[in-house]
Amino acid sequence: MTHGYNFAYLDEQTKRMIRRALLKAVAIPGHQIPFGGREMPLPYGWGTGGIQLTAAVLGASDVLKVIDQGADDTTNAVSIRRFFARTAGVATTTVTTQATVIQTRHRIPETPLRDGQIMVYQVPLPEPLAKLEPSRAEAARMHALAEYGLMQVKLYEDVTRYGHVSISYDYPVLANHRYLMSPSPIPAFDNPKLHMSPALQLFGAGREKRLYALPPWTEVRSLDFDDHPFRATRAPQVCGLCGAADSYLDEVVIDDRGSRLFVCSDTDYCAGRQEAGHGG
Amino acid sequence: MADDTLLAARGLSRRFGAVQALDNVDAELWPGEVLAIVGESGSGKTTLLDVLSGRLRPDRGVAWYRDPAGALHDVHAMPEPMLRALHRSDWGFVRQNPRDALRLGVTAGGNVGERLMAQGARHYGRIRDTAQDWLERVEIDASRMDDLPRTFSGGMLQRLQIARTLVTHPRLVFMDEPTGGLDVSVQARLLDLIRTLVANLHIAVVLVTHDLSVARLLAHRIMVMQRGCVVESGLTDQVLDDPHHPYTQLLVSSVLQA
Amino acid sequence: MTAMLTAERLRKTFVLHLQGGTSIPVLDGVSFSVAAGECLALSGPSGAGKSTLLRMLYGNYRADGGHIWLRHDGADLDIASAEPRAVLAVRARTLGYVSQFLRVVPRVPAIGIVAEAGGGDRAAAADLLHRLNIPTRLHSLPPATFSGGEQQRVNLARGFIAARPVLLLDEPTASLDAENRDIVIGMIREAKARGTAIVGIFHDAAVRDAVADRLYPVTPLQDPHDRDHSDQRAAGAAR
Numbered sequence A: 001m002t003h004g005y006n007f008a009y010l011d012e013q014t015k016r017m018i019r020r021a022l023l024k025a026v027a028i029p030g031h032q033i034p035f036g037g038r039e040m041p042l043p044y045g046w047g048t049g050g051i052q053l054t055a056a057v058l059g060a061s062d063v064l065k066v067i068d069q070g071a072d073d074t075t076n077a078v079s080i081r082r083f084f085a086r087t088a089g090v091a092t093t094t095v096t097t098q099a100t101v102i103q104t105r106h107r108i109p110e111t112p113l114r115d116g117q118i119m120v121y122q123v124p125l126p127e128p129l130a131k132l133e134p135s136r137a138e139a140a141r142m143h144a145l146a147e148y149g150l151m152q153v154k155l156y157e158d159v160t161r162y163g164h165v166s167i168s169y170d171y172p173v174l175a176n177h178r179y180l181m182s183p184s185p186i187p188a189f190d191n192p193k194l195h196m197s198p199a200l201q202l203f204g205a206g207r208e209k210r211l212y213a214l215p216p217w218t219e220v221r222s223l224d225f226d227d228h229p230f231r232a233t234r235a236p237q238v239c240g241l242c243g244a245a246d247s248y249l250d251e252v253v254i255d256d257r258g259s260r261l262f263v264c265s266d267t268d269y270c271a272g273r274q275e276a277g278h279g280g
Numbered sequence B: 001m002a003d004d005t006l007l008a009a010r011g012l013s014r015r016f017g018a019v020q021a022l023d024n025v026d027a028e029l030w031p032g033e034v035l036a037i038v039g040e041s042g043s044g045k046t047t048l049l050d051v052l053s054g055r056l057r058p059d060r061g062v063a064w065y066r067d068p069a070g071a072l073h074d075v076h077a078m079p080e081p082m083l084r085a086l087h088r089s090d091w092g093f094v095r096q097n098p099r100d101a102l103r104l105g106v107t108a109g110g111n112v113g114e115r116l117m118a119q120g121a122r123h124y125g126r127i128r129d130t131a132q133d134w135l136e137r138v139e140i141d142a143s144r145m146d147d148l149p150r151t152f153s154g155g156m157l158q159r160l161q162i163a164r165t166l167v168t169h170p171r172l173v174f175m176d177e178p179t180g181g182l183d184v185s186v187q188a189r190l191l192d193l194i195r196t197l198v199a200n201l202h203i204a205v206v207l208v209t210h211d212l213s214v215a216r217l218l219a220h221r222i223m224v225m226q227r228g229c230v231v232e233s234g235l236t237d238q239v240l241d242d243p244h245h246p247y248t249q250l251l252v253s254s255v256l257q258a
Numbered sequence C: 001m002t003a004m005l006t007a008e009r010l011r012k013t014f015v016l017h018l019q020g021g022t023s024i025p026v027l028d029g030v031s032f033s034v035a036a037g038e039c040l041a042l043s044g045p046s047g048a049g050k051s052t053l054l055r056m057l058y059g060n061y062r063a064d065g066g067h068i069w070l071r072h073d074g075a076d077l078d079i080a081s082a083e084p085r086a087v088l089a090v091r092a093r094t095l096g097y098v099s100q101f102l103r104v105v106p107r108v109p110a111i112g113i114v115a116e117a118g119g120g121d122r123a124a125a126a127d128l129l130h131r132l133n134i135p136t137r138l139h140s141l142p143p144a145t146f147s148g149g150e151q152q153r154v155n156l157a158r159g160f161i162a163a164r165p166v167l168l169l170d171e172p173t174a175s176l177d178a179e180n181r182d183i184v185i186g187m188i189r190e191a192k193a194r195g196t197a198i199v200g201i202f203h204d205a206a207v208r209d210a211v212a213d214r215l216y217p218v219t220p221l222q223d224p225h226d227r228d229h230s231d232q233r234a235a236g237a238a239r
Helices: A012-027 A048-057 A075-087 A136-144 A149-162 A188-194 A267-275 B045-052 B080-088 B108-118 B124-137 B154-166 B184-200 B212-218 B236-241 B246-254 C050-058 C084-093 C110-117 C122-131 C148-161 C178-194 C205-211 C224-238
Strands: A063-068 A101-105 A118-122 A173-175 A179-181 A200-205 A210-214 A220-222 A249-253 A260-264 B007-016 B019-029 B034-038 B060-066 B072-074 B091-094 B172-176 B204-209 B221-226 B229-235 C003-016 C022-035 C039-043 C065-072 C075-078 C095-098 C166-170 C197-201 C214-217
Touching: A012 A048, A012 A200, A012 A210, A048 A075, A048 A101, A048 A118, A048 A200, A063 A075, A063 A267, A075 A101, A149 B108, A149 B124, A179 A210, A188 A220, A260 A267, B007 B045, B019 B045, B019 B060, B019 B229, B034 B045, B034 B212, B045 B172, B045 B204, B080 B091, B091 B154, B108 B124, B108 B154, B124 B154, B154 B184, B184 B212, B204 B212, B212 B236, B221 B236, B221 B246, B229 B236, B229 B246, B229 C084, C003 C050, C003 C197, C022 C039, C022 C050, C022 C197, C039 C050, C039 C205, C050 C095, C050 C166, C050 C197, C065 C084, C084 C095, C095 C148, C110 C122, C110 C148, C122 C148, C148 C166, C148 C178, C178 C197, C178 C205
Parallel strands: A063 A101, A101 A118, A118 A200, B034 B204, B034 B221, B091 B172, B172 B204, C039 C197, C039 C214, C095 C166, C166 C197
Antiparallel strands: A173 A179, A173 A220, A200 A210, A249 A260, B007 B019, B007 B060, B060 B072, B221 B229, C003 C022, C003 C065, C065 C075
């Protein structure tokens, strides 16, 4: 049931082109590959890169989960899930363990991923050096020669100014000991989940028309100093709904008087815990 | 070239359009030796510096560099990663305008530490200690370590550039008019500092300057260039006190005496 | 006795390109030898080329002909044809030179200038400065603002501290009073006693008589009315 569209919206040649780029990306973990991005029926910044990658890897028997800021029920997540249900006729789910393909913006699920799953990350700025080196050609040369001292200088400046590295999301990582990589705007809290993940992780930037990948079981190291090691930080609260003390929390305003509640950003994880009898 | 020559060039030529910027230039440099290249602007001295340091390719001729292990490398046939690695470690480049070399949005300490981090240093405390040591060596108060260079005077900026360059203990440093554009009193301090550091650390320097007094103070040897050619070379005091070539005599006689 | 320094048929002509290529022959056929512990005084009228000759011996002026054999590290080396590196090594270990005027290095204090020449020995530098009546309060100041006599004494301290086997002295007492002149005479004698070979220009006959073993007359080559050219040249270059 695809309502007159080709399976998963994109034509087969485009999907092949993206798959070829993905194969190259998987072969060189963390290395950005340009691809001929197509116009998609939603604006840049809403996940056009991720959608094209999902379209390219999706099969008829896949089960798709889409999250935005950890939630399955936000506008963006609902729209994208519906988009693929309509154009590919695939089954969708909100349950992390049931999904075979998970497209995400800003989070990695709390529930550990497993072998055979594919994570698709929506990436606004694929170039981790962009803020430090204005010249794209020079940034490419720095990648080619693995000259990443400048990124370390940025961390040095952070530690000097704030006493710790102040990057709280999109915290730069080194993939497979070689390429400096943007993990997309996930919180630094999620960085350890990138490391040695059993899932295949794909990253797509629609506006920049670049993609990159981490094959399963890739070593991913967050940049740091020996004497200022990387630390995954979270709000020092427990979830107000499920009582989780190990999950990434969002702070939400719950009434007109400004009362606040810390809750799991991963709605599926939180719901699962509540069903199992945990409470806030 | 002899066994311990650090840098050697033979027959370097380079043309920019109708201008022969370098014409069959030979040069040699020993470890720890300071070689001044003097001449007026347009004489080809900066072109020579750029060619020797691999930033510019010659039309003809070759330049060799001997690495710490004793192996010779053709500077212009070196793979780019190797040349860039060399420029971050065993070589240094001090520019006339420190703003071209420093990161003005990065603290003084970060500027000094960058080359260490580029070489893989990952211990914040040690990077900081080394940076502090170098700031003190170039007479910048350690309390300025976390300040941005844009708050520094011209002389401090140039000293910061020198600390940033020497922190990896390079064996060869290229300097392009390092004291140009500074007040005379600031110049004197900087010259003394360069002289002391270069001698104590046994650094070889190729120094481009139009200022003969800078050459006299810093250089063991001097090469006088005119229209792309080396017209005279030798011991610095010999060339400056007993110049033989008409152009050198003109240069020497044109210097104002204080 | 071993010759420490031997000049062999030295020739020097200045060519002034800025004055239409005028050639000024200054020295020709200069030959002499100095042994360890001996002091040879160059004599002759002003403008005869004595300072030029001394500068040639130091490798500061180039010789147009002839040889300057110097005993260096157990072998004879020809300064007139030596590589720059070799000349610097000779100056660092074997050959000292006290010029008439101190060439001031900006910002370096007097004691630093002397200690640097003496391998970094600041105590020895201070002793020598004291001996030459440079008071302690001046040691830590750059000599740029010193009087001519004080600068000359700093220069002498620098020349004498390292005890080089061969020493060249150009009017070492020119701007000194009698007391300091006698101190310098004492220092020259001590150097000779240590075996230092000395070639010097001593304008002051009393100093010359007190230290020199032999005289070597340097005679003017060109017509007297041309002489001021070479004076000019030498003075211009001697700065």
